[in-house]
Amino acid sequence: MSLKDHPTSQPIPLPTRDSMRLAEKILVNITPQETRVAVLEDNVVQELHIEREASRGIVGNIYLGRVKRVLPGMQSAFIEIGLERAAFLHIADILEQRQHPSEPQRIEKMLFEGQTVLVQVIKDPIGSKGARLSTQVSLAGRFLVHLPQEEHIGVSQKIEAETDRTSLKTRLESLLPEGSPRGYIIRTSAETASDDELAADIGYLSKLWTDIRARAETQPAQSLLYQDLPLSLRVLRDMVSEATEKVVVDSTENHGRMVEFAAQYVSQSLRKIERYAGERPLFELHGIESEIDKSLSRRVNLKFGGYLIIDQTEAMTTIDVNTGGFVGVKSFDDTIFKTNLEATHAIARQLRLRNLGGIIIVDFIDMDSEQHREAVLTELARALARDRTRVTLNGFTSLGLVEITRKRTRESLAHVLCESCPTCQGRGEIKTAQTVCYEILREVVRENRQFSARGFRILAAQPVIDLFLDEESQSLAMLADFVGKPVTLQVETEYPQEQFDVVLMSN
Structure with a gap:
């Protein structure tokens, strides 16, 4: 029985990351608004990390708070930590109660007004509510x-x-x-x-x-x-390894901070930190800007003519492998096999580059050969082993799909850099002008039944109005005849194609 015949497959062990490490370089681009980090392996971008100052929260911050008020009835207290609103501490988040959950404590016997207490933020302030605190430090x-x-x-x-x-x-x-x-x-x-x-x-x-x-x-x-470290310092704490040749930063001020931090906490990283002072922007010099643009596209072209289609949804990410213009020199099976093999490395790279987490389903091109399927899985396991984030490879399902799970550690690149299209609301497609025309016709009929009006004016985008003046002109004339009132058209240049308004002309 082949892997493809199994309803579910056991996770496939990946090689250790140490055995797969390549020469690594880390580039740090810093502006007052954001910090961007690119991780290169053999001069190819593998990871992108972005942190914006405006969106940094306070979860994880540790304060020396002062008790403002104790509320015995709610078994909670308000703690001043220097923010606009006092923060909230519940008995369940006090260390002693957490250590002895079966022995109920009384908050009024543990805290008093004016007392100083070491607290850590576990939830950011939201709306009118202050931050939530804990006395258990992590x-x-x-x-x-x-x-x-x-x-x-x-x-x-x-x-x-x-x-x-x-x-x-x-x-x-x-x-x-x-x-x-x-x-x-x-x-x-x-x-x-x-x-x-x-x-x-x-x-x-x-x-x-x-x-x-x-x-x-x-x-x-x-x-x-x-305060939790900014991204420029977390690079030194979390990313630098023996495989890292150098960490290049383009800010003199932050270079000094990184050197100081490394000297105090991670001395093994100190000799690897370099200051970039070239004329060309650091990311432009290494082609990072174009890689960021490419990583936001659904289509990823492979070297020999094949391509991937990557779709990210709430539930999962799907990756479809296609041969495209690639034609093998031996046979069609050989073409499929080589395309799938090439795709394994592109898939592993895209997961890291886009920081895709959760469930990932890969639809490789169908292979009849058991040997080919095994070889593709082996190569995919080797490529995934370079990932510093935990990845599980579950092999082929009964439908011939490959299941991968990757731990979610932060927002995906697309979620950081993009938002849903205001025109299609994230669907990736919009209604045709003809569909909108017919919606407008139905809306005019509804409005006519509900309200008494002298006539109707249709406000819509240019393509919709053009259709009413050409192919759907007869439909518009029939509508005016049916409601017994004049119907006029007006182009709204600011309207997207799906938006329209039907204005009632008063008597």
Whole structure:
């Protein structure tokens, strides 16, 4: 029985990322409005990250708050943290209650007005509501989440195999310095991390918590003690690896900040940071701007004439592989096989470039040969192994489709850079002028039955009015005869093709 005959297939193991690493370069373009990061492997863009100053929230920020008011009836309190509105702290988000959920606590016995308390934002302010807080601090690293007030090691639920969970916990315990806080959650990315990488993460998080506590002892109430790193610094914390040759940044000021941060927290990255001072813009020099434009297109052309069609929806992303103009030199089966093989690398790259997450369904061109199908899956597994985000490859379904799941870590590139078309509302197509004409005719009949008017004026886009004056002129004349009133036309140049208005002319 072939893979294609199975109703569902078992996940296919991917090679380790370390074994698939290529020479890597990271470019950082910074303006006052946004920071953009491009990750290149062998000088080909593989990832794009964009962060805009206007859309940065405060979730994860740590403040030294001051209790403004305690509400025993609601088992909550309002905490001033220096924002326009006081933030909200519920008993369920207080550390002691979380640690002993079966023993109900009373908030009025834990907090009093004027008290200073260390809090972390867990929900941004929305509308008239202030931010929501917790007294349980968590600090995210590259492979670990540090819970400095806890004393146990947890493992992400997405790491399901018990042997893997036990092995990771044992490794982490052996790396923790004697006497240091032992509260950690192991993230899924730690599965492929080396001991040196885990140790570097532990060192970074431990120093971060030490700095936060030191500031809490010297800063006044309502002070910001910690803010999640901007993208330019997260690059050094989360992306730089042994395969990274250099990190090039085009801002003198931010170059200095990155060097300072690296010297304090990630010293192994310090020698890789370079300042770009060339005349041409950094992204233009490396062809990144054109790659961004291409990554927003549905169609991706392959080198030998084939192409992909990528459609992103709420539920899933579908990728269709087509031969296009590619003609093989041996046979049609050989043409299909080579197109599918080429598509595997393009698919893996597009998932990273566009940051597509969730369920991905790939419709390869049908292959009759079991050997060809196995080879395509093997090549796809190799290509996906380079992804720093967790990916699961489930092989062919009974319908001959390949299932992939990729962890959602941030918004896709299209969601960051684009919005739904105001004309088609994101459908990707609009009603024809003829369809709109017939809608208008029905609307005039409805209006005539409901209201008494001397006549009707139709306001619509140019293509719709042109159709009424030409092919549908007889339909318009029949309508005027049917309602017994004059019907006039008016072009509205600002109207998209689907928009129209029927104006009643008063008696």
